[in-house]
Amino acid sequence: MREDIYLVDDRLNLVTEDEIDAAEDRLGINLPQGYRNFLLQFGKGTLCGLIDIPSPDKIIQVSLNCRWARGRNILDEAEIIASFEIASTIDADSIIYCPGSERDIYILPRHDDTIYWIDKCFSDPTIWYSDVGVVREKEPFKYFESLVDRSCIEVIFPDDHLASQKVVSSIKATFEESGSVLHRAYKECQLIFVRELSAIIEVGQARNYIRFDFNPMNESRILSLISSLESEGMFSGCKLIFHM
Incomplete structure (x- = not known):
């Protein structure tokens, strides 16, 4: 199941059957089987840097603030109020489960008054649908970052002091021999996945x-990498911000 999802960190914060059963008893519902399977296989964490999937004991009933007027043909107000938030996006869109409804799992957007839905099997919650078809395309590369202890270092530069493509090439060259590096380019950034560091390295474009998001045990290697990049003249005048 879901063999195409890359694990950033092999340490998973798995959810047990008992924890899911306890959430169902507390809420008085049966949670979707696909969602249950995801929690059992991957646990708590973030999918594709987009969707935050918490522990089932964090599931709450949807607020009475029903403002999705254009989505009333998908879910009416009573159905929205009877729903439960099982996940959310980094943009604070709610992903809800509506027991007994046609499509089971829906998106209540923060900045939109319509309602979308995802595959009720929870096979790929990054794909969103509406009456007009697919409104959010499948992620070309799927990855999961587990909710375990992680560290983050941000390196901030003055304008025009970062040669982003040279940085990407240098980091890739450092780890390519071990075969532990993957690279994906997006419009606003480039992502480098380094398995031996359990790390995601995000290089800004604009x-x-x-x-650097990584396993704390690898902090010394991350700092050494930053020092090496600086000594190669990849950047200057930078500021390091540590998030633990």
Whole structure:
């Protein structure tokens, strides 16, 4: 199941059957089987840097603030109020489960008054649907970052002081021999996945920054990598911000 999802960190914060059963008893519902399977296989964490999937004991009933007027043909007000938030996006969109409804799992957008839905099997919650078809396309590369102890270092630069493509090439060259590096380019950033460091390295395109998310046990290697990049003249005048 879901063999195409890359694990950033092999340490998973798994959820047990008993924890899911306890949430169902507390809420008085049966949670979707696909969602249950995801928690059992991957646990708590973030999918594709987009969807935050918490512990089932964090599931709450949807607020009475029903403002999705254009989505009333998908879910009416009574159905929205009877729903439960099982996940959310980094943009604070709610992902809800509506027991007994046609499509089971829906998106209540923060900045939109319509309602979308995802596959009720929870096979790929990054794909969103509406009456007109797919409104959010499948992620070309799926990855999961577990909710375990992680560290973050951000390197911030003055304008035009970061040669982003050279930085990406240098980092890739450092780890390619061990076969532990993957690279994906997006419009606003480039992501480098380094398995041996349990790390995601995000290099900004329009903004001058590098963000290192990693297993805390590898902090010394991350700092050494930053020092090496600086000594190679990849950047200057940078500011390091530590998030633990």
